[in-house]
Amino acid sequence: xxxxxxxxxxxxxxLRTSLRSLEEEALPAGARWRYVFxxxxxxxFMIQAFSGLMMMTAYSASSSTAWGSVxxxxxxxxxxxxxxxLHHFGAQTVMVLLLFHFLQVLFSAAYRAPREVNWWLGxxxxxxxxxFSHTGYQxxxxxxxxxxxxVVTNIMGGAPILGPYIKTAVVGGSEYGNQTVTRFxxxxxxxxxxLMFICLFxxxxxxxxxxxxPPRRFDAHAPKxxxxxxxxxxxxxxxxVVLGVMVALILYEGGAPLDAPADPSSSDYPARPEWFxxxxxxMLKHFPGKYEWVGxxxxxxxxxxxxxxxxxxxxxxxxxxxxxxxxxxxxxxxxGAGYLTLESFxxxxxxxxxxxxxxxxxxxxxxxxxxxxxxxxxVPPEGASYLMRLDPLTRGRxxxxxKCLGCHQMGGQGAGEVSAPDLKDFGTRAWVRGLLExxxxxxxxxKTPECDGMVDWKRTTKLDAKQLDDVSDFVASFAKIPADxxxxxxxxxxxxxxxxxxxxxxxxxxxxxxxxxxxxxGVRDSPGLFAWGSPQWTSRMIRKPHADDRYGYLxxxxxxxxxxxxxxxxxxLKMIIRYLANDYLSPELTPTAVATSPPAKP
Numbered sequence: 001x002x003x004x005x006x007x008x009x010x011x012x013x014x015l016r017t018s019l020r021s022l023e024e025e026a027l028p029a030g031a032r033w034r035y036v037f038x039x040x041x042x043x044x045f046m047i048q049a050f051s052g053l054m055m056m057t058a059y060s061a062s063s064s065t066a067w068g069s070v071x072x073x074x075x076x077x078x079x080x081x082x083x084x085x086l087h088h089f090g091a092q093t094v095m096v097l098l099l100f101h102f103l104q105v106l107f108s109a110a111y112r113a114p115r116e117v118n119w120w121l122g123x124x125x126x127x128x129x130x131x132f133s134h135t136g137y138q139x140x141x142x143x144x145x146x147x148x149x150x151v152v153t154n155i156m157g158g159a160p161i162l163g164p165y166i167k168t169a170v171v172g173g174s175e176y177g178n179q180t181v182t183r184f185x186x187x188x189x190x191x192x193x194x195l196m197f198i199c200l201f202x203x204x205x206x207x208x209x210x211x212x213x214p215p216r217r218f219d220a221h222a223p224k225x226x227x228x229x230x231x232x233x234x235x236x237x238x239x240x241v242v243l244g245v246m247v248a249l250i251l252y253e254g255g256a257p258l259d260a261p262a263d264p265s266s267s268d269y270p271a272r273p274e275w276f277x278x279x280x281x282x283m284l285k286h287f288p289g290k291y292e293w294v295g296x297x298x299x300x301x302x303x304x305x306x307x308x309x310x311x312x313x314x315x316x317x318x319x320x321x322x323x324x325x326x327x328x329x330x331x332x333x334x335x336g337a338g339y340l341t342l343e344s345f346x347x348x349x350x351x352x353x354x355x356x357x358x359x360x361x362x363x364x365x366x367x368x369x370x371x372x373x374x375x376x377x378x379v380p381p382e383g384a385s386y387l388m389r390l391d392p393l394t395r396g397r398x399x400x401x402x403k404c405l406g407c408h409q410m411g412g413q414g415a416g417e418v419s420a421p422d423l424k425d426f427g428t429r430a431w432v433r434g435l436l437e438x439x440x441x442x443x444x445x446x447k448t449p450e451c452d453g454m455v456d457w458k459r460t461t462k463l464d465a466k467q468l469d470d471v472s473d474f475v476a477s478f479a480k481i482p483a484d485x486x487x488x489x490x491x492x493x494x495x496x497x498x499x500x501x502x503x504x505x506x507x508x509x510x511x512x513x514x515x516x517x518x519x520x521x522g523v524r525d526s527p528g529l530f531a532w533g534s535p536q537w538t539s540r541m542i543r544k545p546h547a548d549d550r551y552g553y554l555x556x557x558x559x560x561x562x563x564x565x566x567x568x569x570x571x572x573l574k575m576i577i578r579y580l581a582n583d584y585l586s587p588e589l590t591p592t593a594v595a596t597s598p599p600a601k602p
Contacts, residue, residue, distance in 0.1 A: 029214035031230035034108075036238035037101035038207070042200065043239045044094050048132075051087035052189065055080075059139070061185040063177045064383025066141035067261040071372050071379065074258055081255035088256030089246045091133055095276045097242070098129055106330055109323050110213040116311035118206040123308055125199050128192055133274070135188040141181055141384070143361060146262035147271035149184070150176060155284070155296040163293070176264065259361070260368040261384035270357040272348070279340035282347075303333065367394055370587065377585055389571065393586070396579025399572045403563060409443075418447050420560065426580050427533025429476035436468045449558050453512060453524045467504050474501025475509075479533030479581075487517045487530060525553035535577045542573060 027035075058077055060069040073080040102122070105111070111119040134152055138145035153176075157167030172179025212231075225231070263269075273281050280296065287295035306329070313322055348354045368387055371377045380386040388394045397410075404423070406416035411424040422443040425431045439454035440446045463471065477499070481490055490496060510519025512526040528549035531537045545560040546552050552559075563573075578584060 025208075025211070025227040027212060027214075027225045027227060027231060029212075030225040031234050033234060033238070034104050035212050035231055036235050037097055037104055039235040040239045040242055041094065041097045041101055042204070043235075044090055044097060044242065045196070045200065047243075048087060048090045048094065049193070051083050051090065054083045055087065056189060061139070061182050063141055063181050063262070064385065066139060066181055067258075067384035067387075068372075068379040070140040070142075070258060071369075071384070074255055075369075075373060082250060085250035085253065085255040086246065089249045089253075091136065092274065092276065093242060093246055094129055095133070098126060102126065103330065105213075106326060108213045108215065109319075111310045112314055112319070113311070115206070115210050115213065118203060118210065119311055120308060121199050121203040121206065123304065125196070125203060127304070128196050128199065132188065132192055132196075133277075135184045135192065137274075138184055139181070139188065140258060141262045142259035143262055143266065143269050143364070144257075144259040144271070146176065146264070147269050148273055149180065151271055151273075155292060159293045159297050258365075258369070260364040261387055263364075263385070263388065266364075268357050269361055270348075270354050272344075275341065278344045279337035282340040282344040364388065364394065367391065371585065374585060390575075392575045392578035392584035395572065396575035396577075396584070399568070400576050400579060403568060404576070407560070412443075418442060420448055421445060423580055427476070427479045427538070429472050432475045433468065433472040436463075436472060450554055453526055456524070457508070457512070461508055463504065463508060467501075470499075470501035471504050471509065472501070474499050474505050475529065475532060478529065478531055478537075481531040481534055483531075483534070483536040485531075487515060490530075491518060527551055535574075535581075538577050538580065539573060542568070542576070 055073055058069055058073050058080070060066060070084070073084050075081070105119070105122065138149035153167050153171050156170060157163045159166065168174070170180075170183060172183050272278070280300070283295045283299070284292055287293075307326075310322070310326055371387055371391055372379050372384075380390060400410065400423070401415065405414040407418070407420040408414060409418055409422045409424075412422065421435075434441070435444045435454065436458075438444065439458050440452075445451045445454055477495075485493075496502065506519055509529070510521065511523040512521050513519060513529045514521025514526075515528060515530045518530075540547065541550055541560075542563050544550060545562055546556075568576075
C-alpha cells in the first residue's frame with residue numbers, strides 16, 4: 001500500500017525523482033563544511049517565515065495598536081515570547097550567516113562563468129535581507145523602532161534629487177504615523193517575501209544546475225560523495241547547532257526586547273541601530289551635514305556596484321589579479337566595519353550624556369511594561385501612546401520639568417535659578433509644617449520676591465510647636481475639600497469645627513488669608529487658602545496665578561506666568577496635579593489600592 005501511494009505521488013509530482021536527483025548529485029571535492037552556509041541560511045529563512053506568520057495572527061499594523069499587539073504577543077499570548085524571540089534572533093542570525101556565505105562564495109570565485117547570474121541573484125538576496133531588517137525594525141512602534149525609522153528615512157531624504165520624494169513615499173507623507181507603519185508592514189510581509197521567494201527559488205535552481213563550486217585544489221582520487229546523504233548530513237548538523245544557539249539566546253534573554261511606546265516628543269532618546277548596522281551609523285558621523293548621503297548611499301552603493309561588476313571584470317582583467325583585489329577589498333571593508341563598530345561602542349561607553357539618556361530610556365521602558373501589565377491600568381483603548389501620556393509619574397514629571405522647574409525645584413532638583421518654593425510634598429502636612437517652622441528657607445519663600453509675609457508672621461507668632469502641628473494638620477485637610485463644596489458646607493462637615501487647629505488658624509492665619517464667611521484677612525495681602533492643595537486650587541493657581549484670590553496683588557513681573565490651555569493641555573495639567581499629589585500607580589501599591597485612581601482621560 002505504501003509503495004502504491006509513493007508511486008502515485010511520484011507520478012503526479014515527481015517528488016521521488018527530485019529526491020533521487022539529490023542522491024545522485026556528485027560532489028567532486030566531497031562533502032565540506034564550507035558548503036553548509038547556503039543551506040543553513042535557507043533553513044533560517046524558513047524559520048523566519050514561520051515565526052513571522054505566527055505573529056501576524058496577533059499583530060495590528062497601526063501607530064495606535066502596534067505596540068499593544070506586540071506587547072500581547074510578548075507577554076500574554078502562549079509561547080508568544082518564544083516565537084517573537086525566534087524571529088528577533090533569527091534576523092540577527094541571518095545577517096551573520098549571510099556574511100559567511102558571501103565570503104565563502106567570494107573566496108571560491110563563484111562569480112565566474114557560468115555562475116554570473118547566480119552571483120547577481122545572491123547580491124539581490126543580500127539587498128532584500130537588508131530591506132527585511134530595516135522594515136521589520138520599526139513594526140513594534142516602540143521608541144527604538146520609531147527613532148531608527150526616523151534616522152533611516154531622513155538619510156533617504158538627504159539623497160540628491162530623488163531623496164525627498166523617496167522619503168515621502170516611504171513615510172506616507174510628512175508625518176510619521178499610521179501610513180508609516182502600514183507601508184513598512186506591507187513591504188515587510190507582502191512585497192519583500194514575494195521578491196525573496198522569486199530570487200531564492202532562482203538562486204537554488206541555478207545552484208543545482210551548475211553544482212557547488214569545488215576548491216581549486218582537491219584530491220580527485222578521494223571516495224566519491226553525493227549531496228544526499230553526505231552533504232545533507234553536514235547541513236543538518238550545522239543547522240542544528242545554529243538553531244541551538246538561537247534557542248539559547250532566546251532563553252537567556254527571555255524573548256525579544258520591547259522598548260517604551262514611540263514618543264515623538266522625546267528628542268533625547270539615544271537611538272542606536274542593531275549591532276550589525278553599527279558601522280554604518282558610526283560612518284555617518286564622518287560625513288556630517290550635507291555630505292551624509294556620501295556615507296549612507298554613495299559608499300555602500302559603490303561597493304555593491306563593484307561586487308556586481310566582478311563577473312564582467314573577470315572577462316577583461318587577469319582572473320587572479322581581480323580575485324586578489326576582490327578578496328583584499330572585502331577583507332579591508334570587514335576590518336573597517338569592525339573598527340567602526342568597536343569605535344561606536346567605545347564612544348558610547350565614554351559619553352556620560354549617552355548613559356544618562358539610556359538610563360532614562362530604560363526607566364521609561366520598565367515603567368511602560370509595568371503599567372501595561374498591571375490589572376488596574378493596562379494599555380489604554382486610545383492606544384499605546386497614551387500609556388505614558390496618562391501616567392502622572394511619567395507625563396506629570398516631564399511636564400513639570402519643562403514648564404515649572406525653571407523657577408521651582410522638586411526635592412532640590414531644578415533646571416534654573418530658584419525663585420519659588422520647592423514643590424516636593426506640596427499640599428501635605430509635611431510641607432505646611434516646614435513652611436510654618438521656617439518660611440524664609442530656600443525650599444519655601446526665602447528666594448521669592450515680595451513674599452515675605454510669612455517671614456514677618458513667624459517673628460510675631462506666639463504659637464508653640466504643638467499648636468503649629470495642629471495648624472499644619474488643619475491646613476493639610478484643605479486638600480481633601482471636594483470641588484463642588486462651598487465654605488458653609490465645609491464648615492458644617494464633620495471634623496472641621498472641632499478640629500484643634502480650627503481656632504488657631506482663624507486667629508493667626510485668618511488675619512491675612514481671607515476665606516469668605518470664615519476669616520476676614522486684610523492685615524497683609526495674601527492668597528486665599530480655601531481648598532488649598534486640592535486639585536481645583538492648584539489648577540486655578542497654574543491657570544490664573546494673577547487672580548485676586550491667588551497672587552494678583554504682586555507686581556506683574558513678580559507673578560508666576562500663567563499657563564493657559566495653549567501652553568498646557570488639560571491632560572497635562574491633570575498629570576502635574578496628580579504627580580504633585582503622588583497620585584500615581586507604583587510597584588508598591590496593590591491593585592486594590594489603586595482601583596479608585598483609574599487612568600485620567602485626555
